[in-house]
Amino acid sequence: MPPMEIFSSGGHRNLLLEDFGHGLAVQANQHLIVHGKAAMLLDPGGHKVYAKARSEIDSILRGTATLTELFLSHQDPDICAALNGWLMTTDARARIPSLWSRFVTHFGVDRLVADRIEPVEDAGTWVDLDGCEVALIPAHFLHSCGNFQVYDPVSKILYTGDLGASLGMDYWWVEDFDAHLKYMEGFHRRYMTANAAMQGWATLARTLDIEMICPQHGAMFRGRDMVKRFIDWVAQLDVGLDYLTNLYQMPVKG
Ligand SMILES: [Fe+2]
Numbered sequence: 663m664p665p666m667e668i669f670s671s672g673g674h675r676n677l678l679l680e681d682f683g684h685g686l687a688v689q690a691n692q693h694l695i696v697h698g699k700a701a702m703l704l705d706p707g708g709h710k711v712y713a714k715a716r717s718e719i720d721s722i723l724r725g726t727a728t729l730t731e732l733f734l735s736h737q738d739p740d741i742c743a744a745l746n747g748w749l750m751t752t753d754a755r756a757r758i759p760s761l762w763s764r765f766v767t768h769f770g771v772d773r774l775v776a777d778r779i780e781p782v783e784d785a786g787t788w789v790d791l792d793g794c795e796v797a798l799i800p801a802h803f804l805h806s807c808g809n810f811q812v813y814d815p816v817s818k819i820l821y822t823g824d825l826g827a828s829l830g831m832d833y834w835w836v837e838d839f840d841a842h843l844k845y846m847e848g849f850h851r852r853y854m855t856a857n858a859a860m861q862g863w864a865t866l867a868r869t870l871d872i873e874m875i876c877p878q879h880g881a882m883f884r885g886r887d888m889v890k891r892f893i894d895w896v897a898q899l900d901v902g903l904d905y906l907t908n909l910y911q912m913p914v915k916g
């Protein structure tokens with residue numbers, strides 16, 4: 663699939679790059695925000711996707727814009743494993759939760775480029791893309807204890823990382839929310855931390871003007887009704903420590 667343009671207005675574009683996941687690697691979405699001469703790549707992925715994503719981005723930007731920002735929502739390998747390659751072949755800064763900035767270097771980050779890793783403190787921040795500011799909003803414990811999402815006020819897209827992730831379906835846009843639940847529920851029950859985090863996020867998300875919710879895995883949610891259904895579902899779902907019981911016991915032998 664060629665890159666999918668999910669929003670375009672004036673000099674502002676939001677693109678979903680093809681799913682480059684192959685073989686054993688979990689499917690992952692790479693999102694790109696281009697504004698004027700600047701661009702931000704969200705959750706760039708691991709080594710399996712690096713070469714292809716790199717060349718696709720070059721052909722999208724075609725010398726008219728530069729990759730200035732890399733956003734890493736949290737520390738997982740499907741996000742950070744190829745960080746060194748991205749830093750070595752671009753001049754971009756890498757924004758990463760401060761909790762993880764000294765851990766991701768274990769993926770192998772050259773000393774020459776390490777000063778472009780920029781820790782984001784817990785409260786989040788705004789990032790300038792050639793005059794357009796996007797917000798890195800706190801989404802801690804969803805699932806990682808240091809975790810951010812990106813809100814783009816121009817396209818009104820909220821990029822939710824692992825929140826909203828779905829696995830196993832064959833479509834890009836959720837049309838039937840109830841039918842989609844079977845692809846999302848198991849992941850959220852086990853990977854998310856607790857309903858308190860889900861409710862806190864929902865309270866913040868309801869203050870934002872959102873047209874689309876785009877996770878890092880699987881299908882996307884489009885339109886205000888679908889966005890509302892997703893937020894309402896998140897708010898009421900028991901996950902993690904609320905859902906799993908008897909976790910802390912010795913394993914059964916044999
Ligand atoms: Fe993750």
Ligand SMILES: [Fe+2]
Binds near residue numbers: 823824878
């Ligand atoms: Fe992920």
